Amino acid sequence: MTAASDDRTDAGPRRFLGFRRVALVELVLFFAVALGLDLTVGDGLRFDGVQPHPFWIPVLLLAIQYGTGEGVLAALVASVALRLGNMPEQPISQDLYQYLFALSREPILWLVSAVLFGELRMRQIRERDGLRADLDLARAEAEAITRSYRQLKSVKENLETRVAGQLRTVFTLYQAAKSIDRLDEGEVMLGVADLIRTVMKPDKFSLFLLNNGLLESVTNEGWDDENDSYSRWFDHSHALFETVVGRQRLICVARDEDERIMAGEGVLAGPLVSSDTGEVVGMVKIESLGFTDLSVNTVENFRILCEWIGTALAKAKRYREVNEQRLFTDDELYSSTFIGRQAEFLARLGRRMGFETTSITIRPGGLSRLSAAQRAELASAIGRAVRDGLRDTDLACDFGQHGAVFGVVLTGTPLAGARLVAAKLEAAVREALPPALSAIPITFATERVEVRE
Known part of the structure; x- marks a missing residue:
């Protein structure tokens, strides 16, 4: 007899008339073999009188293996x-009750054993099914907890990435903003490019400065000289100049009117206006920007950016104009403007x-590796040594690069x-x-001062 490896309690293709099909197959095979042996080898009495009776085998096995239903069926x-x-004759020595007991003893024992086992x-x-149900429930709960954990972990990682990205963006924006907080116009314009890249992330942009009634391009990034035909200057006759400089209005191609004004020159254009004086010093124009990057927030950020840059450039311009009139620098050296004329x-x-009039140029090296405090300390030391070591007729000066180059003009001194x-x-x-x-x-470095004709 083949033992089933797995007991299933669900009704389905493995059951027939409520009994397991494998139990029915085993039962049929056993009795076919047993009755066949009885007819061919035995005496044909169905093993009556054999103890223990062979028919105990299917009763016990099916009851122990499959339960009460299959065990009772086997009995x-x-x-x-x-x-x-195969009903035996009643002996003369037995009464009716003894005879009935002899006939029903083994069937009754089979039924009792089938029910008991x-x-x-x-x-x-039932206990196994209960444990299986508990196990399935535990597995389902574990899977739900695992899914929830993975979702929570994914959300956490996304939040960490977003927070880290925001911190990097804020830090980068802070660094870029510091780069335009300068008094030298050249340094401000270098910082403007970094600031625009950080805030707007454009593919192409350009910076224009207002000079003698013209907007002239001083820097551009991403332009392809072969394929792009953007204008490098705008005068008062152009609608873009009139709108940006005259009206001091920001232009965005999302509006139909502004699209006609831009005339293919870009996506955004804004005036660089000083928040202190209201003076227009130039224009920032973005020629190419990602489609998803153009939004209401982007336009507002661009407006703030233009005001920020305009204020920085106006401040640097005023500093240059004032500095040109200075006689001495902060280190008590003659200014470059004065010393040039002198x-x-x-x-x-x-x-x-x-x-003869000669000059000595003092140029420190490796300034990029020094901090701002170290550069200031270096400039102060050089300025102090130059002032203390010169004659009354010598002129010590700053050559106009803010502590990067110093000079001495020697009157009546040959080379x-x-x-x-x-x-x-x-x-x-x-x-x-x-x-x-x-x-x-x-x-x-020493050289002779020549007269410019």
């Missing part, structure tokens, strides 16, 4: 197979009077004498430098 089939057509098996099956005057005077003074200055500067900056390379 009934065994009883029919034993007594159907079958119920024990059914209790095991050196040319001395050169002309020397040509007429017969004396050979200027080299001697340069050697003396180099020793004084080296002595004045703090220990942390003593290894900074500094060049001292």
Whole structure:
């Protein structure tokens, strides 16, 4: 007999008339073999009188393996197979009750055993099904917890990425904003490009400055000289100039009127207006921007950006204009504007009077590796050494690069004498430098001041 490897309680193709099909197959095969052996080998009495009776085998196996239903079925089939057509005669020594007991003893034992062992098996099956149900529920709960954990983890990672991206964006924006907080116009314009890239992320953009009634392009990024035909200047006759400079209005191609004004020149254009004075100093124009990047927030950010840049450029412009009128710098050196005019005057005077005017250029190296505080300390040390080591007739100056290049104009000193003074200055500067900056390379170049014709 083949033992089933898995008991299933669900009604379906594995059951027939409420009984397991495999149990029915096993029952039929057993009795076919047993009755066949009885007819061919045995005496044809269905093993009557054999103890224990072979028909116990299917009763016990099916009851223990499948439960009460299959066990009772096996007991009934065994009883029919034993007594159907095989009723022994009643002996004279037996009364009716003894005879009936002899006939029904084994069938009754089979039924009792089938019910007893079958119920024990059914209790095991019920406990097993309960454990399976609990296991399925636990697995379902574990899967639900796992899915929830993965979703929560994904949400957490997305939030972390978003927060990290926002922090990087804020930090980058802060760094870019610091880059335009300068007093030199060139440095401001370099920082403007970084600021536009950080805030707007455009594919193509350009910066225009207002000069003598014209908007002139001073920098552009992403332009293809072969395929792009954007204008590099706009005068008062152009609608873009009139709208941006005259009306001080931002232009966005999302509006039909503005699209006609832009005339294919870009997507956004805004005036650079100083928030302090209301002065228009130029224009920022974005020629190409991602479709999904053009939104109401983008336009508002662009408006703020233009005002920010305009204020920075206007401040740098005013600083340049004021600085041109200064006689001394913050380090008590002559300003580059004054010293330029003075050196040319001395050169002309020397040509007429017969004396030479020479200059010494002091240029520190490796400034990009120094912090702002170190650069200020270096400039102060050089300025102090130059002032203390010069003659009364020598003029010390800042050559206009904010502590990057210094100079000395030597009146009535030939080139050979200027080299001697340069050697003396180099020793004084080296002595004045703090220990942390003593290894900074500094060049001292001498030349004759020529008269510009």
